[in-house]
Amino acid sequence: xxxxxxxxxxxxxxxxxxxxxxxxxxxxxxxxxxxxxxxxxxxxxxxxxxxxxxxxxxxxxxxxxxxxxxxxxxxxxxxxxxxxxxxxxxxxxxxxxxxxxxxxxxxxxxxxxxxxxxxxxxxxxxxxxxxxxxxxxxxxxxxxxxxxxxxxxxxxxxxxxxxxxxxxxxxxxxxxxxxxxxxxxxxxxxxxxxxxxxxxxxxxxxxxxxxxxxxxxxxxxxxxxxxxxxxxxxxxxxxxxxxxxxxxxxxxxxxxxxxxxxxxxxxxxxxxxxxxxxxxxxxxxxxxxxxxxxxxxxxxxxxxx
Numbered sequence: 001x002x003x004x005x006x007x008x009x010x011x012x013x014x015x016x017x018x019x020x021x022x023x024x025x026x027x028x029x030x031x032x033x034x035x036x037x038x039x040x041x042x043x044x045x046x047x048x049x050x051x052x053x054x055x056x057x058x059x060x061x062x063x064x065x066x067x068x069x070x071x072x073x074x075x076x077x078x079x080x081x082x083x084x085x086x087x088x089x090x091x092x093x094x095x096x097x098x099x100x101x102x103x104x105x106x107x108x109x110x111x112x113x114x115x116x117x118x119x120x121x122x123x124x125x126x127x128x129x130x131x132x133x134x135x136x137x138x139x140x141x142x143x144x145x146x147x148x149x150x151x152x153x154x155x156x157x158x159x160x161x162x163x164x165x166x167x168x169x170x171x172x173x174x175x176x177x178x179x180x181x182x183x184x185x186x187x188x189x190x191x192x193x194x195x196x197x198x199x200x201x202x203x204x205x206x207x208x209x210x211x212x213x214x215x216x217x218x219x220x221x222x223x224x225x226x227x228x229x230x231x232x233x234x235x236x237x238x239x240x241x242x243x244x245x246x247x248x249x250x251x252x253x254x255x256x257x258x259x260x261x262x263x264x265x266x267x268x269x270x271x272x273x274x275x276x277x278x279x280x281x282x283x284x285x286x287x288x289x290x291x292x293x294x295x296x297x298x299x300x301x302x303x304x305x
Contacts, residue, residue, distance in 0.1 A: 006035065009076060009100040013107050020058035020111070021243055027058075029265065031106045033237065034113075036269045038099030040277050041113060041235040045102075048115035049080055049093035049123075051230035056109040059239040067091045070108070077104065080120040084228065095120045111239045114230040117187075118180065125180040127286070129187045130231055131162070131195065132221035133172045136214035139204070141170060145254055147205045147218045148172045150198050152251055158194075158291045163282055166260040168238035168246035173231065175279075179286040182293075184227040190292035191222035197295070234279055237265055247271075248279040 002013045016028030034041070052066040069079045069092045078095040094101070096115060105113070117126040131151055135144050148164055151174055155162045162174040178187070192207070198220060199205045206217040224231060232238065236246045243265035249257065263271070 004103070006100040006103050007098050009074070011074075011100065011103055011107065018058065020055065022060060022241065025243055025265065027106075027109070030111060030237065030243075031103055033265045033269070034102040034106045035099060037235045037272065038102045040272055041102060041233065042096060042098055043277075044234050044279065044282070045096035045113060045115050046098075047119040047121065048096050048233075049082060049118075049120055050096055050101075050105065051114040051116070052094070052105065052108065052110050053112045053114055053239070054109045055111050055239055059111065059241070063239065067093055069094045074104070077101070078120075080123070082123060093120075111237050112232050113236040115233050116228075116230055117225065118184075122180045124183060124227075126182065126184060126187050126225065127178050127180040127283075129176040129178055129191055129289075130224050131174045131176075131191055132167070132224045132231075133174070134167075134219040134221055135170050136206075136211070136217050136219055138216040139218055141258070141260065143204050144170070144172050144218050145257060147198065147202060147220065148174060148254060149251070150202055150205070151194070151220075154194060154197055160287045160292075161285060163248065163279055164251060164254045165234055165246055165248040165279070166244075166257075166263055168232055168236065168244045168260075168263075169240060170260070172254070173246065175234075175282070176287060177282050177285050179288055182289055184225060186289065186293060188222060188225040190289040191225050193292045193295040195220040195222045235268065248277065250278045253278070 004011050018027045020027050055063040078097050079092045080095050081090045082093050117128045133144050133147050162176050165173050167173050195207050199207055204217050206214055207220055208214050232246045234248050238244050244261050245263050245268045247263035
C-alpha cells in the first residue's frame with residue numbers, strides 16, 4: 001500500500017494499478033492528475049461541500065453517490081452538517097480543503113469533483129450561479145456554442161459576466177460569480193429569466209424539461225441552481241471514455257472550439273502550464289441579480305451588505 005505526503009498530510013493509496021478506463025488509464029493516473037491540477041481546482045472548490053460520485057471499479061463498473069462523510073475518513077477531513085428534508089435529516093458533507101482532499105477523494109474512486117454552489121460558511125447563499133447548456137439528440141456542438149454566445153451577450157446587457165467551460169461531455173457550463181446574498185430560490189429565478197430570454201430569440205434553445213421533447217435543441221438547465229444540486233467543477237474529470245475534463249475557456253476560444261474532447265486527463269495540465277487558467281480572477285468579480293430578478297417577477301430590492 002503506497003503512502004504519499006500531500007501538503008503535509010500522509011495518505012495511504014489503494015489499488016493504484018486498477019484499470020479505471022477501457023483504454024488502460026488507472027486509478028493511479030486519476031490520482032496523479034488531481035495531484036497535478038489540484039492547485040488550480042481548489043481555487044474554485046475550496047470551502048464547498050462535496051457530493052461524492054464513486055466509481056470503485058472504474059467507469060465500466062457500478063457507481064454510487066455518497067453525501068455522508070465515511071467513518072473511515074482521516075481526522076483532518078473537514079465536514080459540515082447540512083439540513084435536508086425540511087430539517088428532518090442532517091447530512092455531514094465532506095468539505096474541500098486543499099489538494100490533499102482531492103487526492104483522498106480520488107483514492108475513494110471519486111472520478112468527478114462535484115460541489116455545491118455555496119460554501120460551507122454560508123450554505124444558504126450561493127456565490128455561483130450556473131447555466132448548463134445540454135444538447136439533445138440531433139444537436140451539434142456548434143449550436144451549443146451559439147447558445148452560449150447568446151448567453152454571453154445577454155449577461156452583458158444586464159451588467160453581468162459569465163465564465164464558460166466545457167462540461168466534459170458535449171455541453172457547456174457558464175458560471176457567474178455572485179455576491180452571496182441571494183437564496184437558491186432567487187438564483188434559480190434569475191437564471192430562469194435569463195434562460196427564457198434566450199429561448200425567445202433562439203429557436204434551437206429550450207427550457208423544456210421533458211427529454212423526449214428536446215430533440216434538435218439545446219436545453220438551458222437553470223434548475224442546477226436548486227438547493228442540494230451539485231456541479232462538476234472546473235478541472236473535474238468526467239467518467240466517460242477518453243477521460244474528458246470540464247475545462248475553463250475564454251469566450252473567443254469557445255467560439256472557435258470544434259472538439260471539446262481534446263481537453264482530457266492527459267492534456268489539461270500541460271495546457272494550464274502553457275497558457276494559465278482562463279478562470280483566474282473569477283472571484284474578483286461578484287455580481288448582483290436585481291435586474292434579472294425583476295424580470296423573473298421577483299421584486300428587485302436593495303440589500304444591505
